[in-house]
Amino acid sequence: MKLEEELIGLHDTPREVAPFSQRYAGLTPAAGYAAAQRLHAHRLARGWKPVGRKIGFTNRTLWDRYGVHEPMWGWVYDRTLIEARNDQASVALAGLVQPRIEPEIAFKLSRPPRGDLADCIEWMAHSVEIVQCHHPQWKVTIADCTADNGLHGRLIVGAAIPLSDNLGQVEARLFKGDRLLDKGVGANVLGGPMLSLAHLVELLSKHPDAPLRAGEIITTGVLTDAHPVARGETWRTEVTGFPGLTLTFV
DSSP: OOHHHHHHHHHHSOOOOOOHHHHSTTOOHHHHHHHHHHHHHHHHHTTOOEEEEEEESOBGGGHHHHTOOSOEEEEEETTTEEEOBTTEEEEOOTTOSSOEEEEEEEEEESSOOOSSGGGGEEEEEEEEEEEOOSSGGGOOOHHHHHHTGGGEEEEEEOOOBOOOSOGGGOEEEEEETTEEEEEEEGGGBTTSHHHHHHHHHHHHTTOTTSOOOTTOEEEOOOSSOOEEOOTTOEEEEEETTBOOOEEEEO
């Protein structure tokens, strides 16, 4: 079986499998992206609509822990995007494998990025990505991640607010119920969310078949660590200068 065929089957019937990098000899990040593009084409043929991107592993404080030492990207779709209402959302975990929660900062593009990135942004928002991993105990390589659509599961986006400066100083606080579980700052993601966006633009320069377009929502990487979530749990966030989010998992 080819990797792209396994990916399609894996997302249609979610489950854990041994890492791709252990079973496909010489799997490179570029080959992973190529396989992911076949999964993307399969989804488009089924009516999925791309609405944005995620960039992952921008938080350098986590690189040694996961053994991944560079960022990667994946698609966000209409079927994986959730717009919070009144700073709250119910998030279905069905179909996700080993889901984890990641508080982030997102941008909506007003036009394709060029020149000063600030001039290309319509608004920013606090977002929460739910990532997933099809490999046991979250043991991955960068090639496993590029193949698996950047480990994307869901993206919950909060209220839109105007772009502001000093996003590297933003602090995020993550609560499970009423218990503070983790906190982090904007500078964790490659020095700041805007720098993370700039890195994505550079990454995508190597993928001319996947240019950024006006209207896309880009989420820029976890500010804290990623933490496991399960059905029946309620989590909430507090982020400097942004409305927080309260998420109930079902």
